[in-house]
Amino acid sequence: MKKYVISLLVISMLLLSLAAFADTVQLPTYNGPAVTLTFWSWVPGISNSIAAFEKAYPNIKINYVNVGANFTEYNKLLTALSAGSGAPDVAQIEYQVLPTFISYGGLVDLTKYGINKYESLFVPWTWNQVKSGNGVYAVPQDTGPLALAYNKAIFAKYDLTVPTTWEEFEKDAQKLYQESNGTVYMTNFNAIGASNVNWLVGLIWAAGGQLWTSNGNNWVQTINSPIAKKVVSYWGNMVNKGYISSYEPFTSDWYNAMSNGKIASMISAAWLPLLLANNLSNQYAGQWQIVPLPYFAGEKSTSGNWGGSTDAVTVQSKYPEASMIFALWLNANPTSTTLDNENGGLFPAAITGLEDPTMHNTSTNTDKFFGGQDVNQAFFDASDIVNVNFAWAPWANYFFNSFANYMNEALSGKMTWDQAMDQLQSSTLNYAQTQGFNVK
Amino acid sequence: MKKIKFQKSLPFVFLSPFLILFGLFYIAPLVYGFYLSLFHRYGLRPATFVGLKNYVQVFNDANFWFSILNMTKFFLIQGSIMIGLALIFALYIDNEKNHFRGLFRMIYYIPFAIPTAISGILWGFMYSKSLSPFQSIFGLVGLHPNFLSSGSLFWSIINIVTWEWAGYNMIILYSGLQSIPRELYEAAHIDGAKSFDIIKYVKIPLIVPSLILSIVFTVIGTFQIFNEPYVLGSMTFIPPSFTPNLYIYTTAFSYGNFNYAAALAIILALVTFAGSMVFMRFAGFKEE
Structure with a gap:
């Protein structure tokens, strides 16, 4: 009897959530084994949204490292990629250097993992910036209009x-x-x-x-x-x-x-x-x-x-799919984008993030x-x-x-x-x- | 028979701790650097053998030769100031009649004990427009210099490097002075030499080997300047072609062109070597 109640509950919850997100694309779920991903980023206070992610995806742990902002990070990333080891699974990369890393061959084409499904979640011009030919090499994070x-x-x-x-x-x-x-x-x-x-x-x-x-x-x-x-x-x-x-x-x-x-x-x-x-x-x-x-x-x-950045999956990642799921959730989940806006001043590239009512809360310090x-x-x-x-x-x-x-x-x-x-x-x-x- | 063989190899056994480390951390990277310089590789694509093509490019690289020229100028100006200061300091602390010799020796030497990157940061703050105590001092006479503008940067770095290394060279010259037998001073004194004559005719001629050593170290050190401009680069713009090492660093780690950077590094080593040799010939230094 108890079993039925639980499954009924689960089904009704599923139906409810389906109804709530009927008009938007759902972020992917993760069914793989427990993994730990390394993430390089310099967004202030991003550990808050990482914690929220780990709660939502208990099987994915994030090892967050701040190795320095923009060029300091790119120099390290480029060196680690050239050396063949030491690069993170996911790295923050600004739009302007993304084509450089793509042409070096350092980033994973995420279309293999079905990223095209999520195009509608992001502001259109940002999606143009993460595309190269038919490939999509990063998830837009924020912009700097x-x-x-x-x-x-x-x-x-x-x-x-x-x-x-x-x-x-x-x-x-x-x-x-x-x-x-x-x-x-x-x-x-x-x-x-x-x-x-x-x-x-x-x-x-x-x-x-x-x-x-x-x-x-x-x-x-x-x-x-x-x-x-x-x-x-x-x-x-x-x-x-x-x-x-x-x-x-x-x-x-x-x-x-x-x-x-x-x-x-x-x-x-x-x-x-x-x-x-x-x-x-x-x-x-x-x-x-x-x-x-x-x-x-x-x-x-x-x-x-x-300015404005993306999160890209490097070719050294052993778990490119989990990495993509992380990058997507971090940048398209409204809880995460709101936290990043409050703590890091990020102006989301995701439409859901932009439309979230908390973005208009004028009692923030800023x-x-x-x-x-x-x-x-x-x-x-x-x-x-x-x-x-x-x-x-x-x-x-x-x-x-x-x-x-x-x-x-x-x-x-x-x-x-x-x-x-x-x-x-x-x-x-x-x-x-x-x-x-x-x-x- | 066996014994002689053993005796011949014995020195190498005792030298081995040095030889192994020297081979691993000096010879091997040098050989590997030369090997790398013979290839071209774009990003993560496979490397292709290009022979000496990178070297041909080095000779046509205006940025690289600008940096060499810039450091030659730096050596001529900064080297003279620093060796001059070091000599004055050394003569001062060497003369037993002077007071507080121990104190001054320590004061002059302390900057050398501070890592160059830290000195760069320290001086960066001293040069900053809004934090520098010098700004208020110069402000008293109505001056508001910008120590980090592209015109004054060269001189600001000369100041940092002199501050760091004058004490080190002072010690080299001081130890040279200390090894001069004191009887020579007495003899000169009896011959009627004043203290300035003693400096000119006894002390300086006798520390020429130390002076040459100091200058050769300065040539090598100047061509290798990296930390100071790199650290100041977070406070002002410093062109990558400011020093050869900064340019090599940028080529390797910003542009990802490790092979070309290796060729640049090899040429820089040759230029430094040639510079030191030319100086040593010029100074009449002969190997015994």
Whole structure:
């Protein structure tokens, strides 16, 4: 009798859950033996969502290691992959270097394990970024659509109007420079260092620029396109005039300058507000606000993407299917994406994660820092207008180092910003060709 | 007969602890590095034998030769400053008439005891725009230098390396000075030499071998600079072509081009070797 009751209960629960998820794809279950997977990631507080995963999948244990952020991790991952041992089962990889790892042959094509079923769970442009040919090599984790964060107190003090176009932004910058005798900067030029130049790529992206297009194995590289040059010169000229500062991002100098009111605004990706709320002093807490990213007059309002990651399964994994299940659950289960949003500031790439009502809870520390604004909502709006056709080349690791180098040369006045983009185009092209890519 | 054979091999038995480690951790990686440099491999695809093609590429690699040139310049400037300072320190602590010799010897030597990576971090904070105590000192006279800008970076690293290694070279020169028989000073003194004359005509000529040793170590050390720029790289942008080792590291671990990096490393070793040899010839050093 007891047996029947239990099975009835189980059946009714199954039916109920089926009803609840009738219109969405169910995340896969795991029926294999007990396994332990190694996971490399640098998302703050991700151990909370890992714990939730282990509860939901008792047969999969996760050995979580933070080996460093972006390039620090990629260097280790690349070395471990080349060495043939030491790589994790699942690794966090940003969109921009995913094609590099795919072309190295370091990642597992997950279509073998049926990942295509879950395409509808994710924001469409992110799925384009994890695809290569017919293969799918990673699960999108988060994105970084761009908006503008500004300090209301400084704007009020110098009587600045919130800019909607880049032309207005520059006028504000000029006014601020004159009224403050050059002591307060409009914003910071963040394209300093190989892991930060992506900020500028995001702005080129927002302006409709493309750096690479491919047709099968034939690539065209257009790093020095008129749009890219226009965007880079726009920012370069403001640096040259002293309107904006050039601190290296994420250093104490950079945070301090914002804490002390020396920087009036910051081009912000969706994951940045949490970092600002956690790292800036309380002097201007509640004064920061997010508004849409400005655009060039005459164009339409658009946005680009800065950062954001995927979770990929490496070829060294002994349990690729379990690894894929983990990566899917971590990034598409609303409990997990909400935890990652609260603890790590991740802006989910999964539609269910974006639609979850907890994303609009404005009592979080981040929202309080932004004066009670629904910060996530501001980035939903930004996410909707991100240009969707942007693609990365598999020689991005060289590109980022070289980009940082030429930006540095232009910053120190050794060449003009246009020359920097021309040289970046030719040196990167040369590198890609010596690596055997068919590119012009 | 047997006994003679045994006696011949006996030195090698006693040398074996060194020889085995030297072979395993020095000769073997060198041979393996050369072997690697003869291949090309993209990502995880199988490697293909390319002969000396990587070496041809090295000779056309402007970034690599820029880094060599940059370090040559670094050696000429930093080496002179550091050896000069080390010599002054050594002469000071060698002269028994000076006070607090023991204290100064320790103070000058302490930086060498700090790992170079830690020194890099320490100085990084001193150079930072918002944390540096130097900013407030310079601020008093209205200056706001940026020690980490691309123009001043070269000099900032010269400062760190000098701070780290001056004490080490001081000890080399000091031990040279200590081995000079004291009677020579007395004799010079009787001949009417002032202390400056003694330094010029007795002390310095007699420590030339130590000076040469110091300079050769500096040549080798300069071409191998890595930790300081690598650590400062988290606070400011440092181009990979700043030093040869930084460039080799980036080529291997960021671009995944281990074979080409091996070729670069072999050429760097040859350049360093040639640099030291040229200097030793130039200094008139002859093997006895």
